[in-house]
Amino acid sequence: MNYAYWFASVPGITNHARLSLLAQAGSARELYFLPERQLRSLRAQEKVIEAVLAGKKLDTERTYMELCGRGVSFISLEDSAYPERLKSISDAPYGIYAKGPLPGEQKKNVAIVGARMCSEYGRAVATELGKQLAARGVCVVSGMARGIDSAAHEGALLAGGATCAVLGCGVDVCYPRSAERIYGEILDRGCILSEHPPKTPPLAAYFPQRNRIISGISDLVVVVEAKERSGSLITADHALEQGRDIYAVPGRIFDPLSAGCNNLIRQGAGILSNIEEFIRELDLCGAPGTSMEHFEKLLLEKQERLVYSCVDLRPKSIEELLAETELTMPELAQLLAALSQKGFITEIFKNCYIRRI
């Protein structure tokens, strides 16, 4: 019998209480065989002891087999496979469930987090950062939420590198639904982990807690975009407590989506103003990845170049482009179609275009 799995499955105990019981008993196995009288003498709340006693009747043998059958691995704090970095944090989850191989201990892990409702600029930064880091053998850790998180995973997957998603629900639950494609790809090529047993529904309360795991298994946390009061800042706070380095991507001072990042910088976070520079600071000894792609702009005709130069990472509407280029609508439509066809720009919203980097 897997005693660690049994201990992790006992319902009604907080992770904190679990850790305290473990410290007193030594291991899950010893706790399981502790006589009731001795068990009651442990320093713990009455209801916790009751929960453990009641838990002894659980048939964890069968559920454990089922778990293994579904390709989910269970790793407890007592296992040697438990990530070293995560072990060192104060409120380390007793058990973690994972699909796919855990990120290697030798590799660097970098967490990329940020706003769900991010700007196109933030999305582009997160994708590029994920791509560059993954290409150099860094494991990109994030939370698979909409926006920045998804973009970071996406970038890592594009580079064919390792990525790890930490969920606030069971590892077999895909939340949000919009991330279905990424979820599938990470399953193929990366790792999905959670402290919650499979089939746990995504509850709002689980998400701030999972942020401590994101920062916990990482060496460094990058906040790409965050509003003044954002969930990403919770991750940053955890990172600070856990002694991880924090980097923030600076933004314009009037942009609400950069307010959180700029605040972090003011409080002493590292400034990520240049991806190449940032990677050099990381002191990676891996092979240099692919460099940023540059389009051969010379292939463009004069007017196409004019329109391309006006298109930005900030979505620009046709109206703005009309005003800036002083072309007529039929001319502009023609050029936009040509540029989209060649893959230089994308229509990211109705009548709004951005540059493809």
Next chain:
Amino acid sequence: MYSIVSTAILCGIKSVPVCVEADVGDGMPVFEMVGFLASEVKEAKERVRTALRNVGYPLPPKRITVNFAPADIRKSGSGFDLPVAVAILSALGNIPADALSGVFVIGEIGLKGDVQPVHGVLPMVAEAKERGISRCIVPAANRREAGLIADMQVYGARSVGEVIRLLTGGWSETEDYNIEETAMEKERLDFADIHGQRLLKRACEVAVAGMHNLLLIGPPGAGKTMTAMRIPSILPPMSEEEQMELTKVYSVGGLLAEGSGLVGERPFRAPHHTISMQGLTGGGRVPKPGEISFAHKGVLFLDEFPEFQKETLEVLRQPLEEKCVRLVRLQGTFEYPADFMLVAAMNPCRCGYYPDMQRCNCTQTAVSRYLERVSRPLLNRIDICVEAPQLTFRELTGNGREEPSAVIRERVVAAQEIQRERYSGETFSCNSRIPAARIREFCGLSKKQEDYMEQIYARLGLTARAYHKLLKVARTLADMDGGGRIENRHLNEAICYRSLDKKFWERP
């Protein structure tokens, strides 16, 4: 003695002839009216009795029977007072019976004997004309309206006394109006007032040129409403036939101002978003036309599109396809024309700033939910959709000279002229109405263009319906360019106007 008077009741914008017969005979002194009458018609009895006494013809103590034929149609409306009064007077011998043959009578009367205006005079007189009636007596306030019918001798009566004098004395041939437009010298809004927003303006021009339905999306203050309000200034003039049809709707709906004639200007109706389903399509026990019929041959502008009740919007689907609305009631089916151009305006999300994430405060679910309020089938019926950004102060106050509406209107008229010629033998007259089966015929592409569109079709994930709309819009763009073949530039511009794509609201 017996007498008979011709009148009519309304059924949609058509009218059904009704004969009012009166008989005065010996017996118990009773005044009886029969013939499937609504309560407002039954009340005519008291009005007629009193009015006749007040103009000096008190009813004698005899048995008076009034019948409305045919008896199987429910008679409603207030226009029967005057026919009843005339029929009784004739039955009493005060008006010679032969003076009533070939005369159509309609009108409500007051206790003093004055004649009040009624709704729907134009369609009733038009129908009377078809029956071969050449003279009609209508309330004075409806005089010009009835005068729109050619070769019809119209008398506008102010009082019952006047009617008696006319019918006993004889018709003078002097009064004879003919079709004339009510002068519309309204202060018009002009496109020249809008600086910037060239995309919006261009979209309006294209939409009007092909009578395409239009959806404007943008943050608050982008000038969506301002632009839409100026659409009437570029609408082409109406043909006489269209004017007559529209005037009939207005007449039935009671929207014609007192003494006004033909409605010469295309309607622009902008109902508030709290409008009820009945208000929009028409309704009531005896259905009256609704906003979509008042917008016939013109523009129906729905501002704050998602704020309308979902059910209210859904009822637009059938009229948008069939160009008319059929309301079925116990008494029968009422059909009102509703050939309008739909212009809708909406914000991209509740706060209005999506996809500018620096300013939008909505969550993804809130954004989706907002969009859900406009149903897919309805969006499918919109041909042109454009997104307008918020203008900067500099752009708004720009002092560049903007094109006045008159210039835009000329181009629109020219493009519509090309379409009218092309579709001269068809049942439709503009590009937006080309039936799906004939798109290949009118919107033919070259082999190379078809290959290109195939790529676009796949890249944008279009549906067959969206593709057809795109081709129709490209046709209009080509017509604005002189009416030649559809060129690549027309296709590319039409792609920019393509109908709203829900995938833009769903971001990872």
